[in-house]
Amino acid sequence: VKAPSWRRARVxxxxxxxxxxxxxxxGIAAETAPVALDGVARALWDLLVEPRxxxxxxxxxxxxxxxxxxxxxxxxxxxxxxxxxxxxDVSRPSEATG
Amino acid sequence: VTxxxxxxxxxxxLAHALIAAVAERVEARVLFIKGPSLAWWGLREPRTSAxxxxxxxxxxxxxxxxxxxxxxxxxxxxxxxxxxxxxHSVTLIHPRWPCDLDLHSFYPGIFVxxxxxxxxxxxxxxxxxxAGVEVDVPSQAVSACILxxxxxxxxxxxxxxxxxxxLVAAVRDTFGPAQIAALEQAATILRCxxxxxxxxxxxxxxxxxxxxxxxxxxxxxxxxxxxxxxWIAALREASWRQRPRMLWTAxxxxxxxxxxxxxxxxxxxxxxxxxxxxxxxxxxxRWEAR
Numbered sequence: 001v002k003a004p005s006w007r008r009a010r011v012x013x014x015x016x017x018x019x020x021x022x023x024x025x026x027g028i029a030a031e032t033a034p035v036a037l038d039g040v041a042r043a044l045w046d047l048l049v050e051p052r053x054x055x056x057x058x059x060x061x062x063x064x065x066x067x068x069x070x071x072x073x074x075x076x077x078x079x080x081x082x083x084x085x086x087x088x089d090v091s092r093p094s095e096a097t098g
Numbered sequence: 099v100t101x102x103x104x105x106x107x108x109x110x111x112l113a114h115a116l117i118a119a120v121a122e123r124v125e126a127r128v129l130f131i132k133g134p135s136l137a138w139w140g141l142r143e144p145r146t147s148a149x150x151x152x153x154x155x156x157x158x159x160x161x162x163x164x165x166x167x168x169x170x171x172x173x174x175x176x177x178x179x180x181x182x183x184x185x186h187s188v189t190l191i192h193p194r195w196p197c198d199l200d201l202h203s204f205y206p207g208i209f210v211x212x213x214x215x216x217x218x219x220x221x222x223x224x225x226x227x228x229a230g231v232e233v234d235v236p237s238q239a240v241s242a243c244i245l246x247x248x249x250x251x252x253x254x255x256x257x258x259x260x261x262x263x264x265l266v267a268a269v270r271d272t273f274g275p276a277q278i279a280a281l282e283q284a285a286t287i288l289r290c291x292x293x294x295x296x297x298x299x300x301x302x303x304x305x306x307x308x309x310x311x312x313x314x315x316x317x318x319x320x321x322x323x324x325x326x327x328x329w330i331a332a333l334r335e336a337s338w339r340q341r342p343r344m345l346w347t348a349x350x351x352x353x354x355x356x357x358x359x360x361x362x363x364x365x366x367x368x369x370x371x372x373x374x375x376x377x378x379x380x381x382x383x384r385w386e387a388r
Contacts, residue, residue: 011230014108
């Protein structure tokens with residue numbers, strides 16, 4: 001069974017060193033706002049340069065911060081927030097093609 | 099996930115991408131001028147801009163402005179009157195974005211037809227990477243012309259005082275004969291060699307006379323630093339029906355940078371402005387006689 005995976009949507013992004021600011025470019029609406037990501041959020045965003053599953057993201061984060069305490073449910077909540085902001089797309093298992 | 103305040107440098111870069119994406123949606127051609135494109139072409143040192151300047155296909159500018167207004171951007175008001183025929187840009191602001199969007203339908207000092215000017219610049223455009231996307235910018239030669247026009251429009255202003263010498267130095271240091279030829283060609287096709295004459299001469303490029311007397315007069319008005327002269331000229335161009343309303347605006351409009359802003363009552367402000375317009379009328383007579 002394939003796990004869901006997340007990938008970046010079409011976005012503009014500016015790296016200010018201490019944070020990265022991301023703006024969705026598809027379906028821009030009045031409520032669209034730039035999203036600022038720093039710390040763990042920024043590390044996860046950097047990992048999402050390629051499509052990743054939740055486990056891959058947790059493993060990747062562990063490689064950077066071995067003692068991080070982010071749970072799988074916290075991570076999926078964060079990823080869902082990014083999907084709601086329009087800067088991330090998710091492929092659920094039923095949508096997977098391969 | 100946070101949506102904290104944008105920094106100016108972040109806003110300027112992201113706004114390039116925002117305008118490009120919205121323009122793509124409404125099928126409007128856009129060229130980003132000044133700002134980051136100047137550093138990208140090596141015409142100016144990198145610096146954070148306070149606004150994003152874009153030249154828009156004149157026919158499509160209203161559609162782009164409308165699309166941005168639907169996203170919460172709105173037009174910044176100004177004290178200066180600008181007749182529609184001479185209005186070259188719309189400035190949009192947004193409460194969450196710490197930068198203005200200056201959308202130009204043409205650039206002052208370029209005297210070829212506005213649509214032709216845009217087509218000429220579009221035909222020699224390049225793609226500049228910014229905020230993780232690529233946006234269209236004019237060629238290096240056209241970008242140099244635009245920066246020089248910007249500097250020469252207000253040559254004694256504090257904001258632009260050092261712009262021209264710095265540009266001349268950059269061109270002398272980095273342009274070879276082919277690039278100087280491209281500069282001459284761009285200036286000639288865009289009919290801006292006379293407004294650019296001080297710059298072109300300083301970089302060793304040829305200057306040809308192209309303008310009519312009316313066009314020279316229009317450029318003189320553009321380069322006037324006295325805002326009151328602009329008002330007097332606009333009042334003179336306006337119809338008798340338009341003048342009372344314009345005069346009322348001239349006397350009562352309040353903007354943050356105006357010295358009359360602190361006046362406690364409309365009447366005191368109007369008296370101040372009336373005296374200023376009187377002085378302006380005399381200055382206008384002297385200016386016309388130059």
